[in-house]
Structure formats: structure tokens, C-alpha cells
Amino acid sequence: MSRWRVLIVACLILVPVIAWAGLGIYYLWTAGLVFIVWWPLMGCVALGYMLAWYWHRKQHLLKLPDFAVPIHWTERDQEAWRLVEKRAREAASVSPAKLSEPDFYYQSGKELAAELAAFYHPGTADPIANLTVPEILVVIELAAHDLGELAERHLPGGHLMTIKDWKSAHQMTKWWSTATTIYWIVSAFLNPLQTVTRYAASRIGLSEPLRMLQQNLFVWFYTAFVHRLGTYLIDLNSGRLRVGAARYRQLVTESRQAANESDAVIEKVVAGPFVGADSDPIDQVKQVTVALVGQAKAGKSSLINALLGEVRARIAVVPMTSCIERYELLTPGMPTKLVLLDTAGYHATGAQAEQVQASIEAARQADMVFLVLHARNPARQADVDLLDHLEQWFAERPNLKSPPIIAVVTHIDLLSPSLEWNPPYRWRQPSKSKEENIQGAVATVQQQLGARLANVVPVCTQPGHTYGIDEDLLPAVALLLEEARGVALLRCLRAEIDRDRIRRVFRQMVATGHAAAQIVGKAVMLPGS
Amino acid sequence: MLGNLWGRVRQIFSPTMAEEEIREYLEKLRKEAPTPVFWMVGKTQSGKTSVIRYLTGADRAEIGKGFQPCTRWSSQYRFPNDQAPLMCFLDTRGLDEPGYDPTEDSVRFEGEAHLVMVVVKALDHAQQNVLAMLKRIRDAEPKRPVVLVLTCLHEAYPQQQHPLPYPFATDAQLPADASGPLEALALSIAEQKHRFEGLVDRVVAVDLTLADEGFNEPSYGGKALEHVLLDTLPVAQAQNLRMLAVAKKGLRDVYARRALPTILGYSSMAGTAGALPIPFVDLILISAIQTRMLFQLAKLYGHPLTKRHLTEIAGSLGLGLLTHQAGRSLIKVIPGLGTVVGSIAGGVLATTSTYALGRVFCFYYKAMLEGQVPDPADLRRFYKDQLDQAETAWQQLNPTPVEKQA
Numbered sequence: 001m002s003r004w005r006v007l008i009v010a011c012l013i014l015v016p017v018i019a020w021a022g023l024g025i026y027y028l029w030t031a032g033l034v035f036i037v038w039w040p041l042m043g044c045v046a047l048g049y050m051l052a053w054y055w056h057r058k059q060h061l062l063k064l065p066d067f068a069v070p071i072h073w074t075e076r077d078q079e080a081w082r083l084v085e086k087r088a089r090e091a092a093s094v095s096p097a098k099l100s101e102p103d104f105y106y107q108s109g110k111e112l113a114a115e116l117a118a119f120y121h122p123g124t125a126d127p128i129a130n131l132t133v134p135e136i137l138v139v140i141e142l143a144a145h146d147l148g149e150l151a152e153r154h155l156p157g158g159h160l161m162t163i164k165d166w167k168s169a170h171q172m173t174k175w176w177s178t179a180t181t182i183y184w185i186v187s188a189f190l191n192p193l194q195t196v197t198r199y200a201a202s203r204i205g206l207s208e209p210l211r212m213l214q215q216n217l218f219v220w221f222y223t224a225f226v227h228r229l230g231t232y233l234i235d236l237n238s239g240r241l242r243v244g245a246a247r248y249r250q251l252v253t254e255s256r257q258a259a260n261e262s263d264a265v266i267e268k269v270v271a272g273p274f275v276g277a278d279s280d281p282i283d284q285v286k287q288v289t290v291a292l293v294g295q296a297k298a299g300k301s302s303l304i305n306a307l308l309g310e311v312r313a314r315i316a317v318v319p320m321t322s323c324i325e326r327y328e329l330l331t332p333g334m335p336t337k338l339v340l341l342d343t344a345g346y347h348a349t350g351a352q353a354e355q356v357q358a359s360i361e362a363a364r365q366a367d368m369v370f371l372v373l374h375a376r377n378p379a380r381q382a383d384v385d386l387l388d389h390l391e392q393w394f395a396e397r398p399n400l401k402s403p404p405i406i407a408v409v410t411h412i413d414l415l416s417p418s419l420e421w422n423p424p425y426r427w428r429q430p431s432k433s434k435e436e437n438i439q440g441a442v443a444t445v446q447q448q449l450g451a452r453l454a455n456v457v458p459v460c461t462q463p464g465h466t467y468g469i470d471e472d473l474l475p476a477v478a479l480l481l482e483e484a485r486g487v488a489l490l491r492c493l494r495a496e497i498d499r500d501r502i503r504r505v506f507r508q509m510v511a512t513g514h515a516a517a518q519i520v521g522k523a524v525m526l527p528g529s
Numbered sequence: 530m531l532g533n534l535w536g537r538v539r540q541i542f543s544p545t546m547a548e549e550e551i552r553e554y555l556e557k558l559r560k561e562a563p564t565p566v567f568w569m570v571g572k573t574q575s576g577k578t579s580v581i582r583y584l585t586g587a588d589r590a591e592i593g594k595g596f597q598p599c600t601r602w603s604s605q606y607r608f609p610n611d612q613a614p615l616m617c618f619l620d621t622r623g624l625d626e627p628g629y630d631p632t633e634d635s636v637r638f639e640g641e642a643h644l645v646m647v648v649v650k651a652l653d654h655a656q657q658n659v660l661a662m663l664k665r666i667r668d669a670e671p672k673r674p675v676v677l678v679l680t681c682l683h684e685a686y687p688q689q690q691h692p693l694p695y696p697f698a699t700d701a702q703l704p705a706d707a708s709g710p711l712e713a714l715a716l717s718i719a720e721q722k723h724r725f726e727g728l729v730d731r732v733v734a735v736d737l738t739l740a741d742e743g744f745n746e747p748s749y750g751g752k753a754l755e756h757v758l759l760d761t762l763p764v765a766q767a768q769n770l771r772m773l774a775v776a777k778k779g780l781r782d783v784y785a786r787r788a789l790p791t792i793l794g795y796s797s798m799a800g801t802a803g804a805l806p807i808p809f810v811d812l813i814l815i816s817a818i819q820t821r822m823l824f825q826l827a828k829l830y831g832h833p834l835t836k837r838h839l840t841e842i843a844g845s846l847g848l849g850l851l852t853h854q855a856g857r858s859l860i861k862v863i864p865g866l867g868t869v870v871g872s873i874a875g876g877v878l879a880t881t882s883t884y885a886l887g888r889v890f891c892f893y894y895k896a897m898l899e900g901q902v903p904d905p906a907d908l909r910r911f912y913k914d915q916l917d918q919a920e921t922a923w924q925q926l927n928p929t930p931v932e933k934q935a
Contacts, residue, residue: 297653347656347657376574376650376681377572377574377655379624379658381658382655414684416742417743418688419743
């Protein structure tokens with residue numbers, strides 16, 4: 001249908017309605033009922049006004065787009081986020097006229113990009129110059145995709161909105177006032193006395209809520225715009241968008257889905273030992289890797305066996321584990337597969353630096369770390385040193401997130417009275433001397449390593465006497481799962497980038513070479529033909 | 530001139546010495562006395578205190594209080610007191626602290642420490658720092674004996690009793706057919722021995738626990754440790770340990786047991802004083818040592834010594850007691866001083882008489898605190914008995930000093 005046909009149809013449909021309205025008003029006027037009917041109707045308008053004012057003040061009219069910091073963000077990213085939020089808050093003081101101009105969005109976007117780039121690359125003359133074109137395109141793609149989704153979901157009739165609507169949104173109040181002015185002039189002729197009072201009432205009545213609604217809409221959209229753009233700019237500046245929009249979205253979605261998978265009925269499944277790491281990042285995003293580090297003979301392999309519920313890791317009275325071994329554990333009550341990395345203990349004899357290096361390497365591959373400590377060997381300088389190393393390593397790399405660390409205090413059965421083993425032990429509210437000593441051991445660890453640890457859990461891994469795994473350790477892991485998943489996602493993104501970069505350069509070279517060959521081929525063939 | 534001469538004559542007939550001078554002499558004696566000095570090397574909670582507890586019989590709190598800082602990283606414990614120690618322990622607490630440098634301690638303890646005890650939990654294989662430190666200690670004085678004490682054996686067999694009888698042969702060797710819990714322990718001990726090879730002279734396995742821990746033998750391997758120490762200590766220093774072991778036998782009374790190390794510490798010091806080649810000085814020193822011992826013992830019994838007690842004992846015994854405080858009058862009162870002076874000036878009698886005096890003082894004090902005043906004749910008999918016993922023991926411990934020299 002062409003436009004005039006639509007108009008005809010619309011008019012034909014509207015004419016009776018308008019006619020009825022006009023005739024109704026005329027009847028009321030002749031019957032002298034206008035005044036009686038007018039007041040309840042104006043009451044509705046007044047109520048609307050009040051509600052609009054109330055909700056606007058509380059920003060309930062259109063809820064501001066809720067925003068949770070992505071789990072894979074580092075400390076530095078969160079600091080950068082504060083800049084984004086500051087800009088979003090400024091929206092309240094910008095005039096609706098400005099907010100309705102597409103240019104304003106382009107300008108703000110540019111400014112925000114410059115601000116964030118300067119934050120991530122301080123001291124550079126032109127920080128934006130470092131960014132690659134595909135990455136910027138990815139930001140635009142992701143932000144636009146998100147905004148589209150938001151508009152469709154939250155804006156009434158958002159899927160029909162055109163730029164013209166957008167631009168004319170703030171003109172609407174003008175039209176309204178023009179229309180009402182004409183109306184008032186006409187009615188003033190008909191009933192000059194009543195018109196004055198009604199005019200005064202309706203000036204307050206209608207134009208104000210409309211203006212508020214409009215302002216609210218603009219602020220909502222602008223905030224959403226700044227938030228989304230800021231989010232992806234932060235990921236861009238941290239170098240995580242080099243994987244491309246599709247892959248980025250896939251990894252994030254997989255990670256989110258893994259978190260929401262139901263933990264209804266999972267059979268305990270264990271696997272391993274494997275040597276080496278698995279390769280597909282999609283799989284890695286769905287699981288949480290836990291590195292077990294600690295001094296020689298602290299009980300790392302025994303802890304793995306206790307967690308798996310089977311004897312898989314070799315244990316002996318003398319140090320056994322010499323390289324990193326992988327085990328997999330799927331356990332009821334834990335929505336995610338845990339991958340356990342067993343490492344060689346440090347601080348025994350021989351190449352000290354090498355073993356510490358291997359432990360640090362394992363911790364860097366992990367999303368969570370179990371620092372395994374022997375309850376009866378309180379000499380822990382080596383552990384303090386390891387944690388310091390790790391802390392420093394992550395401090396030097398602000399684009400990575402350090403994994404949460406749980407200290408697992410093993411061999412609590414050897415604590416005095418050592419001949420007694422009679423669980424359960426309520427060590428948090430000790431009443432027996434064994435419980436007091438367990439609490440004491442935990443307190444010692446907290447004092448020695450406290451600030452670096454997310455939690456301290458005492459366990460016994462002695463076969464047949466296993467205690468504290470299901471009671472304390474797994475719940476502690478569950479509490480930190482979200483944080484660990486963030487580390488996993490970030491690690492996978494980075495790994496993907498490193499792997500992809502080489503492959504992509506190679507692919508591009510081949511493509512360029514191919515094109516060049518074609519050109520050369522054509523050039524060679526031309527003279528011949 | 531005349532005054533000076535008179536002073537010398539007076540000195541001969543009624544010897545006196547300024548308090549300060551005595552203190553100086555005693556300080557010198559303390560250094561010369563054959564007090565064994567043990568250098569304890571090991572990680573925190575590896576069982577060092579348990580070893581000290583076993584050797585001294587002192588309790589944990591007492592040991593903790595007794596340790597005084599002596600270097601930046603180390604502290605020392607003179608048992609039972611600073612004046613006349615029977616044993617001395619050096620402990621390097623800095624071992625697991627950041628930035629610890631063993632050189633300072635190596636220099637300070639060179640020549641002072643007679644024996645190094647490396648205390649390692651049998652199942653603890655994280656010994657990097659201990660090894661590094663031991664290498665330096667060994668390099669500084671390769672001839673000084675080093676004993677590896679493997680502790681906490683029960684960690685290899687949790688919630689089980691110790692296998693009895695003590696199954697370890699020399700150097701913590703387990704029988705080849707060791708089975709069950711001992712099999713794991715044997716593996717671990719072999720690994721430890723391999724790790725410390727060339728750095729230690731002897732190895733001994735112990736498990737020294739508090740009685741309320743509930744083990745069938747709280748001093749598991751204690752005797753083996755004592756033997757190893759007596760074997761490896763220099764002969765003179767081993768003496769104190771031997772005396773303690775012999776004297777401890779048959780002592781039931783708790784107070785007497787507690788007093789014993791004090792008595793032996795002063796006896797050993799008196800012996801050193803008795804061997805001094807300067808006439809009269811030794812006599813004064815021995816009397817000073819004995820007085821100090823009595824004051825120290827009285828403190829142990831919780832009742833300070835008064836002049837009345839002193840005269841009472843001196844009067845009853847009539848010999849041996851040459852107190853500075855009781856003064857010259859006592860010397861005049863005591864009959865046959867000349868003979869005593871002649872015979873006491875020899876290491877053996879100085880030691881044994883001091884020992885006997887200490888013991889009789891305990892006997893007297895205990896009776897007095899129980900509200901009885903012992904009969905002087907009883908006191909004399911007891912003193913005589915103790916002196917005889919000490920002399921026999923001494924002869925047993927040092928059968929033929931000449932032979933040893935040869």
C-alpha cells in the first residue's frame with residue numbers, strides 16, 4: 001500500500017471516532033454537562049502527572065539497563081569501568097534536545113574511546129592509534145548488537161522506531177503545545193469564562209509528564225549506549241577482542257551457560273591421570289581448573305585421591321610426583337567439571353628454583369589454586385615466597401586475573417591428641433582438644449598467609465579417615481566458583497588470541513599472496529592473448 | 530708497707546675476696562667447666578623442644594622461658610640456670626625466616642658448640658633450608674660431631690601405637706623384614722639418610738611425646754638418643770650427661786629430681802675450681818659456689834635461705850661449707866679445717882662434696898618444710914652416704930683417667 005492509501009484508510013477509520021468525540025462534546029456542551037464531566041477526566045490527568053513525576057524521580061518509568069561487571073574483568077578493567085560510569089551519569093544533565101541528536105552519540109563514543117585508550121596506554125601521544133581496525137569494528141558490532149536487543153526488549157514499540165521518530169521525539173512536545181494552543185483559542189470563543197481556569201489546569205496537567213517521559217527515555221538510552229560501548233571498549237583495550245566478535249560472544253555465552261547448568265543429578269565421574277593440557281578453549285571455559293601446589297610431602301596427591309574418592313594419584317612416604325598431572329572430577333553438588341593439576345612439591349632438595357617455577361606455571365594455568373599445607377609442619381616461608389612470586393607475576397600483568405587461593409590444611413588427624421580420630425570435628429566452635437588444635441592450625445595459617453588467601457580449610461586425606469572434603473572443601477570451592485570462572489574465561493580469551501594471531505597472519509599472507517599471484521598471472525597472460 | 534704486709538698475712542689465715550673478683554673467677558670457671566653445648570638445627574616444630582625436654586627433664590614452658598636471645602637469629606638456653614649450667618642449647622630460630630644468613634651463627638658458635646643436633650621429622654622431606662645451613666656448619670668445623678635426630682615417627686602410622694620393643698638398630702636401621710607401618714617409615718628414613726649423607730655422623734630415630742598424648746612409650750627411642758650423644762660428645766662434656774643419668778636412678782622425690790641438675794651443675798663447676806692450681810683461691814671459690822648452690826636450691830623449694838638454716842646445716846655437718854656470708858667465724862668454728870682444705874683442693878673431692886652437700890641440703894630443707902628439724906646425726910649420716918655414693922659413681926664413670934689419656 002502506498003502512503004496515500006494508508007492515509008485514506010486511516011482517515012476512514014478515524015472519522016467516525018473523531019465525529020463521535022466531537023458530537024459527544026457538542027452534546028455535553030448543549031446539555032451543560034461539560035463542567036461535570038471535565039473535572040473527573042482532568043483528575044485522571046493529574047494522577048498521571050503525579051505518577052509520572054514520582055516514577056521519574058525514582059527512575060522507574062523505564063528501568064535503567066542493569067549492569068553486572070563481567071566475571072572475567074581484572075582490577076584494571078574495573079577501574080576503567082569507573083570512567084564509563086562517570087560518563088553515563090553525566091546524561092542526567094544533558095538537555096533532551098542534545099540527547100536526540102545522533103551526532104551527540106557519535107561524539108560521546110569517540111570521547112569515551114579516547115578516554116579509555118588513554119587509561120590503558122598512559123603516556124602515549126595518540127593512544128587510539130594503537131588499536132586495529134578489525135577490533136574497532138568488533139566493538140561496534142558487539143555494542144550495536146546489544147543495544148538492538150535492549151531496545152527491542154525494553155522500549156515499547158522499539159522494533160518499529162525509526163530515526164525520524166527518534167529525532168521527532170523531542171518535537172512531539174512542540175506539536176502537542178501547538179495543537180493545544182489552537183484548541184484553547186477555539187474554545188475561548190465558545191466559553192471564555194471557563195476556558196481560563198481549564199487552561200491553567202491543563203498547562204500543568206499534560207505537557208509536563210510528557211516532557212519527563214521523554215527525558216527519561218533519552219537518559220535510559222544514552223546510559224545503555226555508554227555502558228555497552230564502554231564494556232566492549234574495555235575488552236578492546238585489554239586486547240580480548242582480537243578473537244573476533246563471533247568467537248568472543250560464543251566463549252562468553254558458553255561460560256554463562258556452564259554456570260547455569262542444573263546440578264540436578266550428576267553421577268560422580270573421575271578421569272585421569274593425563275599428562276599435558278587439553279586444547280579446545282570452549283571446553284576450558286566450561287570447566288574450572290584447580291592447581292594443587294605445596295611443599296614436598298604436604299599431601300597433594302593424597303588430597304587428589306580423597307577428592308576423586310579413588311586411588312589414582314601415586315602416593316608414598318617419599319616425594320613422588322615429578323611433573324604436572326591432570327585429573328578430572330565431576331561431582332554431585334558442583335555444577336562444573338573440576339580439572340585438578342597435581343604438581344611436584346617444592347623445597348625438598350635439588351633444583352629449588354625449577355620446582356617453584358613449575359608450581360607457579362601450574363598456578364598460572366589454573367582458575368583456582370589449592371595451597372596444600374601440612375598441619376604439623378608450620379615452617380611456611382617457602383609457601384609465602386611462592387605466593388609472593390605469584391602475586392608479583394600477576395601484578396606485572398594487569399591484563400590477567402589472579403586465581404583465588406584456598407589453603408588446604410592436611411593431616412589434621414596427626415594433631416594432638418594424635419591417637420584419637422573420631423570425626424565429626426566442629427573446629428569452628430571447638431569443645432574438644434582435637435577441635436581446638438584444628439582451629440589453632442587454621443589460625444596459624446591465617447596469621448602466616450592470611451591476606452593472600454580466599455579461605456582456609458582443614459582436611460584429613462588419610463584413606464579410610466577422609467574428612468573435611470565434602471564438609472568444608474567442596475562448599476568453599478562452590479563459593480569461589482564464579483570468580484574462578486571469570487579467571488577461566490579471561491585465560492581462554494588470552495590463549496585464543498595468542499594462538500590465533502599467528503594463524504591469522506599466516507592466513508592473510510596466503511590470501512595476499514594468492515591475490516598477487518592472480519594479478520601477476522593475468523599480467524603474464526595478457527601479452528600472450 | 531706494714532699495713533700491706535698485715536693484709537697479706539690476714540689473707541693467708543682468713544682468706545677473703547672481693548665479691549666482684551669472685552664473680553669474675555666464677556665467670557671464667559663457667560667457661561672452663563665441661564658443660565656440653567648442643568647446637569639444635571631444625572625447622573619450627575620439628576621436635577627440638579621435645580628433645581631438650583627429654584634430655585633436661587624440664588617442662589615446655591620452663592624451656593620456653595629459659596631461652597635468651599644471643600645472636601640476631603639465635604637464642605640459647607642454659608639448663609638449669611645461668612650460673613652453673615649443666616647443659617647448654619643453642620637454637621637457630623631464624624632458619625625459616627626470610628633473609629637468614631647462617632654465617633653469623635657459624636662464626637659465633639664456632640668452638641663453642643660441641644655437638645650439632647639436626648632435628649628433622651622423619652616424614653618431612655622439605656628440608657632445603659636445613660641442608661643449606663648444615664653444609665655451612667659442617668664446612669666451618671668438619672670435626673664437630675653432627676647427629677641427625679629423626680622425630681615424629683608416629684606420623685607414619687597414624688592412630689596406632691609405637692611398635693615395641695624399639696626396633697631400630699644403630700643409626701636408625703630397621704630390620705630388613707620390617708612390615709606394615711614400619712615399611713613406609715623405613716622408606717622415608719632411607720630417603721632422609723640419603724639426603725643427609727656425608728653431613729651427619731650418626732642417625733637416631735625418636736618419638737618424644739607428652740604423657741597425655743597416650744602413647745605406650747612417651748620417650749620412644751630416648752635411650753638410643755642418650756647413647757648416641759654420649760658416644761659422640763667429647764669425653765669431658767659427656768661427663769655431665771653421665772652424672773645426670775647415674776644420679777637420676779633411684780630418685781623418687783619430685784623435688785629432689787628437680788634439684789638434681791642444679792646440684793650437678795654446681796658440682797661440675799666446683800670440680801673445675803678444685804682443679805685450679807692456685808692455693809686458697811680454689812677454696813674461696815668452692816665455698817662461693819656451694820653457697821650459691823644452696824641459695825639456688827632454696828629458691829627451688831620456694832623458701833629463701835636464711836642465716837639460721839645455714840648455720841644449722843654447717844653446724845650439723847661441720848665441714849664442706851665455707852660460706853662467704855657466714856663469715857670467717859664459721860671457718861674458725863669448724864674443726865679440722867686444715868685437713869679439709871688439703872683434701873678438698875682436688876677436682877674429685879670438690880665435685881663429690883658439693884654434690885653430697887647439695888643432696889643433704891635438699892634432705893634438710895624438705896624435712897624443715899614438713900615441720901621437722903632433722904637430727905644432726907642423721908644429717909651427718911646422709912651426707913656420708915651421698916659422698917660415698919658419689920665417689921663410687923665417679924670412679925665408675927671415670928675408671929682410669931690415665932688410661933683415657935693414653
